[in-house]
Amino acid sequence: MIGVQHVWTGGPGNEVAALDVAGVSHSYGSKRALNNVSFSIAPATFTVLLGLNGAGKTTLFSLISHLYDTRHGSIRIFGHDIRRASGEALRCVGIVFQARTLDLDLSVYQNLSYHASLHGIGGREARQRIATLLETVDMRGREHDKARSLSGGQMRRIEIARALLHRPSLLLLDEATVGLDIQSRAGILATIRRLVDTEGIGVLWATHLIDEVEDGDHAVVLRQGNLVASGTVSDLIQASGTGSIRDAFSKLNRSGTAGIAEISP
Numbered sequence: 001m002i003g004v005q006h007v008w009t010g011g012p013g014n015e016v017a018a019l020d021v022a023g024v025s026h027s028y029g030s031k032r033a034l035n036n037v038s039f040s041i042a043p044a045t046f047t048v049l050l051g052l053n054g055a056g057k058t059t060l061f062s063l064i065s066h067l068y069d070t071r072h073g074s075i076r077i078f079g080h081d082i083r084r085a086s087g088e089a090l091r092c093v094g095i096v097f098q099a100r101t102l103d104l105d106l107s108v109y110q111n112l113s114y115h116a117s118l119h120g121i122g123g124r125e126a127r128q129r130i131a132t133l134l135e136t137v138d139m140r141g142r143e144h145d146k147a148r149s150l151s152g153g154q155m156r157r158i159e160i161a162r163a164l165l166h167r168p169s170l171l172l173l174d175e176a177t178v179g180l181d182i183q184s185r186a187g188i189l190a191t192i193r194r195l196v197d198t199e200g201i202g203v204l205w206a207t208h209l210i211d212e213v214e215d216g217d218h219a220v221v222l223r224q225g226n227l228v229a230s231g232t233v234s235d236l237i238q239a240s241g242t243g244s245i246r247d248a249f250s251k252l253n254r255s256g257t258a259g260i261a262e263i264s265p
């Protein structure tokens with residue numbers, strides 16, 4: 001573990017953490033995917049969850065989103081325990097999964113309004129939210145397009161709009177830019193960073209792409225299921241004795257630069 005352990009203990013008003021992961025472990029049979037992982041993230045911050053393939057990022061997302069039961073350790077979202085108060089916890093969070101999940105035979109609007117109704121949002125309220133969110137993700141005017149006709153980047157944008165429909169305070173994105181071209185990646189990342197600044201939404205952005213990290217970000221670094229660093233990016237760089245987050249990440253993974261991707265395939 002690098003010498004920066006960022007444990008967020010509350011802001012000026014002593015607000016509760018957006019996400020608090022405490023002593024979480026998870027195994028698939030005899031395969032340990034997460035090993036006693038603990039970190040917290042503050043509201044309205046952009047936190048990068050960095051890890052190479054197999055580090056445990058998707059497993060952690062599956063636990064936070066309650067797809068898997070948290071048997072070892074605890075996860076709290078704005079103070080709500082994901083096991084004991086899953087409804088309250090999940091109401092605070094929006095999730096964009098790595099795998100594409102739009103219904104390709106439905107229009108953009110139908111995909112969004114169906115999801116709105118699952119959250120009990122209907123009628124004019126749903127129409128207004130959908131219109132606003134399509135603006136937010138730069139997809140205004142595309143409501144009647146079939147999901148099937150959209151590019152990969154455009155589908156991602158609709159998934160982001162969908163994840164925001166119920167106005168969550170925390171947004172989780174699992175490798176949201178995988179497979180997209182450089183321009184689409186940059187655009188989506190800029191949209192998400194804007195949400196932090198303008199809407200005060202906390203973001204946990206899982207990636208293995210080191211060029212998506214900025215100096216002002218917070219970072220949580222996983223390696224083979226273990227938390228190896230957590231803190232601000234500048235603190236991690238300093239504590240690693242290197243000059244960049246790329247070198248710090250390489251050092252944390254003890255594998256040179258091999259495996260650290262800069263550009264999507």
Ligand SMILES: Nc1ncnc2c1ncn2[C@@H]1O[C@H](COP(=O)(O)OP(=O)(O)OP(=O)(O)O)[C@@H](O)[C@H]1O
Nearest residue numbers: 028031032033051052053054055056057058059060
């Ligand atoms: N359903 C499963 N059954 C068995 N092992 C699994 C399963 N899902 C994940 N694993 C293993 O758990 C470990 C963590 O996998 P996980 O998918 O969480 O990592 P990741 O950081 O999201 O990787 P990637 O970037 O490749 O998606 C890996 O060793 C993986 O092989």
